[in-house]
Amino acid sequence: MVVALDGFLDAGNAGAIACRHLVAEGADVGGGVVVATFDVDQLHDYRARRPPMSFVRDHYEGYDPPRLVVRLLRDEGDTPYLLLHGPEPDIRWEAFCRAVLEVVERFSVSLVVGIGSVPMAVPHTRPIAITHHANNAELLTGTSPWRGELRIPSSAQALLEVRLGEWGRDALGFVAHVPHYLAQLDYPRASHALLEQVELAARLTIDLGGLAAQADEREEEIARYLAANAEVGDVVTALEQQYDAFARAEESGTSLLAEDQPLPTGEEIGQQFEQFLAGLEHPDDSGGNQ
Structure with missing residues (x-):
């Protein structure tokens, strides 16, 4: 079962894009049927994340309620698998984990694979880095780029992996490192990298051609x-220098700190990429306004 929850771990909408691709590909081979649903009213904070709806002249319509569902899909080789996707629960995480365990037991799921993405100070011109994690070290398919212990904000998806391990169920996952200046845009390149890892870990065959084309178009x-914007290019160049210095230090086993290559401050990056984001969102609008 593949798990991708919208929200905390979805920089560049990488998980959401990956899910849309899997559902579309699954529908082409006769899959996509919803086999389990969650009672979102018990899990969602509507005031924090208000669902969209339409106001048409003089009335409301087209309410788009949040849905947290499990779909039955099939890969290119007709191998069945499940996809759990939708908004991350805001509350009742423990109850959510127990409900997912019911799904795992009901459908005899042998492996749970989570995908997500986080913003990182990395340039888009370098390979997508992936953090591998698992509740059983034997499941790991790659080496972690991290050393020591990091204290991070938790998520329902991370807690699910922990609880499944406690209940004797195998779970692993992959987190793509998305350039922080692209975190608010759709970034299908990260989605492609995540699904490549899913293929390897879950032994699935997924047609990634369409996703690769989307990634190329975005690049x-x-x-x-x-x-066309030299100032923004300078910021990316600084990130490239920092990234390369870090990589050289890792390869040589020396200090991980790059000498004389300080990263731009958050304020500097923010100022440069406000214009960057506006330019990508409205490429045909020279004035930057609609």
Whole structure:
């Protein structure tokens, strides 16, 4: 079962894009049937994340309620698998984990694979880094880029992996490192990288051609914008220098700190990429306004 919850771990909408791709591909081979649903009213904070609806002239319509569902899909080789996707629960995480365990037991799920993404100070011109994690070290398919212990904000998806391990169920996952200046945009390149890992870990065959095309199109948009905006390009260059210095230090086993290559401050990056984001969202609007 693949798990991707919208919200905390979804920089660049990488998980959501990956889910849409899996559902679309699954529908092409006769899959996509919803086999389990969660009572979202017990899990969702509507005031914190208000669902969209339409106001048409003089009335409301088109309410789009949040849905947290499990779908039955099939890969290119007709292998069945489940996809749990939707908004991350705001409350009752323990109850949510127990409900997922019911799904795991009911459908005899042998492995749970989580995907997510986080913003990182990395350039988009370098390979997508992936953090591998698992509740059983034997499940790991790659080496972690981290050393020691990190205290991080928790998520329902991370807690699910912990609880499944306590209940004797195998779970692993992958987190893509998305350039922080692209975290608010759709970034299908990260989705592609995540699904490549899912293929390897879950032994699935997924057609990623369409997703690769979306990723290439986005990269071309970014390249065009950088070519026309030297100031933003300078920030990316600084990130590239920092990234490369870090990689060299890792390879040599020396200090992980890059000398004389300080990262831009958050304020500097924010100022540069407000314009960057506006340019990508409205590429045909030279004034930056609709």
